[in-house]
Amino acid sequence: MSNLVLLFLFILLSYFLSKSKWVKRSGIKTHILISLFAIKSLVGFALVILYSTYYSKDNSDIWLYFNDALFLKDLFINHRDVFWNILFDHNIHSESTYKYFSQLMYWDSPKVDFLLHEKRIVILLNLLFSFISFGNIYINSMLMAFVGFMGQIAIFRFVKKQTQIEPFFVLLISFLLPTFLLWSSSILKEPLIIFSMGFLLFYLGKWTKKWKVKYLAGVILFYTLAFFIKPYVVLSLTFPLFIFILFKFKASYTFKKQSVTVLILTLVVFVSLSFLSVFNFNVFEKLANKQADFYKNIEQAEQIKEVGSKIELDRLNPSFTSFLLNSPKAFSNVMFRPGIYEYKNLLYYPDIFQNLLILLIGILIMFKTQKPKPSEFPFLWLSLLFVFVLFIVIGIVTPVLGAIVRYKIPALIFVFFFMLSFLKVSKDFSKINGILFKK
Numbered sequence: 555m556s557n558l559v560l561l562f563l564f565i566l567l568s569y570f571l572s573k574s575k576w577v578k579r580s581g582i583k584t585h586i587l588i589s590l591f592a593i594k595s596l597v598g599f600a601l602v603i604l605y606s607t608y609y610s611k612d613n614s615d616i617w618l619y620f621n622d623a624l625f626l627k628d629l630f631i632n633h634r635d636v637f638w639n640i641l642f643d644h645n646i647h648s649e650s651t652y653k654y655f656s657q658l659m660y661w662d663s664p665k666v667d668f669l670l671h672e673k674r675i676v677i678l679l680n681l682l683f684s685f686i687s688f689g690n691i692y693i694n695s696m697l698m699a700f701v702g703f704m705g706q707i708a709i710f711r712f713v714k715k716q717t718q719i720e721p722f723f724v725l726l727i728s729f730l731l732p733t734f735l736l737w738s739s740s741i742l743k744e745p746l747i748i749f750s751m752g753f754l755l756f757y758l759g760k761w762t763k764k765w766k767v768k769y770l771a772g773v774i775l776f777y778t779l780a781f782f783i784k785p786y787v788v789l790s791l792t793f794p795l796f797i798f799i800l801f802k803f804k805a806s807y808t809f810k811k812q813s814v815t816v817l818i819l820t821l822v823v824f825v826s827l828s829f830l831s832v833f834n835f836n837v838f839e840k841l842a843n844k845q846a847d848f849y850k851n852i853e854q855a856e857q858i859k860e861v862g863s864k865i866e867l868d869r870l871n872p873s874f875t876s877f878l879l880n881s882p883k884a885f886s887n888v889m890f891r892p893g894i895y896e897y898k899n900l901l902y903y904p905d906i907f908q909n910l911l912i913l914l915i916g917i918l919i920m921f922k923t924q925k926p927k928p929s930e931f932p933f934l935w936l937s938l939l940f941v942f943v944l945f946i947v948i949g950i951v952t953p954v955l956g957a958i959v960r961y962k963i964p965a966l967i968f969v970f971f972f973m974l975s976f977l978k979v980s981k982d983f984s985k986i987n988g989i990l991f992k993k
Contacts (some may be wrong), residue, residue, distance in 0.1 A: 556690035563686075563693060564595065567700050580711050581991045582725065590729045591703050598699040600740035604900060605687045605740075616741045618659045619673070620691050624678035626661075629654060668932055675783055695740045701959055702738035702745030705752030709967070712755040715763075718926070718934040719974045721991060722983045732904030734963050747787055747964055750780035754788075757909065758795065762802035762932075787964050790947055793823060794939035801932040811920075812931060816939070828874055839872035844951040852953065861956035865891075870950055877950065884949025888962050889969075892955055905959045908966070915973045924978035934975055937968035 568588045571577050581748055602616055605984065611617040628639040638644070639651045646655050655662070659672045679701075680694050687693035710728040714721055729735065738744045757772030780788040797819070801812055827837045845867065846973065852864055870876050892902050924932060944965040952958050 556688040556693065559686065559688060560690060560693050560696065562639075562947060565593070567591065567696075571659075577707060578992075580707050581714075582707075582719075583990060583992055586990050587707075591700070594699045594703050594729070594735060594739050595696045597735055598695040601736060601740045602691055602695050602767065610649045611768075616695075617691075619676050620694055621681055622658050622660050623684050623694070624675045625658060626681050626688060643855065665776070672743065672783060672785070675746060676741065679746070680741060691741070698741050698745045699739040702748045703969055705745070705749035706738070708752030708756035709748075712752070712759045713933075713971055715759055717930050717971065717975055719971065720979055720983050720987075722986050723974050723979075724971075725990060726969050727974070731967055731970065732907055733959060734967055736901075736904055737960050737963050742960075743783055744960065744963060747780060747784045750776045750783055751787065751791070751964055754780055754791075758798065759894070762799060784964075786947060787944065790944040791940050793809045793819075793943065794936045797939060798932045798936040801935060805929075809931060810927070812935065816935065824874060838874055838877050840868075841877065841947070841951055842870040842872045845870045845953070848951060848953055863892075863896075863957075865953050867950070867953045867956050880950050881946045884946050886949070888945040888949040888958055892959065896955065901956070902959070912973070915970070915977060919973065919977050921976040923976055926975045930975060934972060937972040941965045941968050941972070 564650075568591065571587050571591060571628075572584045578584075580587075582590075587763075588721075605614045605616045609617075611621070626637060626640070629640065633654065639646065639648075640655050640658070640661070644653055661677060662671065679991060680698070682698045683694045687697075706728050710724055713724050713728065717724070719775075726801050738748045754773060754776035757769050757776060761773055762767035766925065777788060780791075800815070801807060807815065832978050868879055868880055868883070889912075892906055893909065894906055896902070896906075945962060948958060948961045952961060
């Protein structure tokens, strides 16, 4: 029965892709879009299988999210008063509620830096999905893949409008870049951050072209959603977004003037972050604490088995100087690792391939370089700054290579978009574009 539901839902979602006016405006032919969604769904299924192979169901993100959602569904059906208590954090420590609450693995986290437990959004969304999935994890996986897929369409539309990159390459990077495809295709936070980030950028592009309130509302809505899902991603994107808006508004700025502006504003940001410590909000201390928490988790995990993808980082002190000194190595770890020699399991193959692809594109640019048009500069600054900020933050606090591979995907595609903006392509892609895109 559940397999029939899976097939029916795929047909229903494919029908939506074929009829949605917003999707049609991407210019991608319907059968290509449905094929891309089918690939994404199958990759999500493969990720579930790989997670089940390499990790136990009691120690796997995908299964922990899924099982917590099923557990809450059971409470909603059979113990509704307990369900509402847990949902609204009410009377949690009463005997009748706590015995159920304590069985949830991902609902409650020991530390919350922002407004809520980020993992709860994934669990609650899968709770909704569970009412039609009949306990079939592959249905939940496909629905989560669809959420990520819509975000990828939004990113494709944004990048296509902001750059002169060949549409064929924009499509490849947006939908088929291996790790971006893999980690945004199943029951994890990544599909949700790609969805919210994609629509944030889409509405940003619309707003900076036509300064309308409805587009600004979209920017605010999806910025807020992204903040709740992965705060460190959207905070890393905040300064690049500001620069993008500024240079869209000040279109007459030359590249030299833009560079000076970015440098000055970067110094202002660092001074402001240092000044915040006066109000007991030390960003550098929070980063140092995050790194320390990671190492503590590794030490606990190594009591059971060795953490094979652990890497050595210099311990971060809660100061700007320590942050600055550690930044080059942090960026390098995220940008270029894992290398071929660091292969651990099948999940490493996509990232190793991408690192080789980045190297290849870099070599090609040395021989075939094109100068981007001034209209592309705001996008290039957005891409460059987002990659630098997010990669440094991840690299400074994360001493586990397997986690780095996942955490960096929101900015990874912008590495490729940035590089491809400088690559001169002599081949005529008109025939390929005729197959993929509508006239």
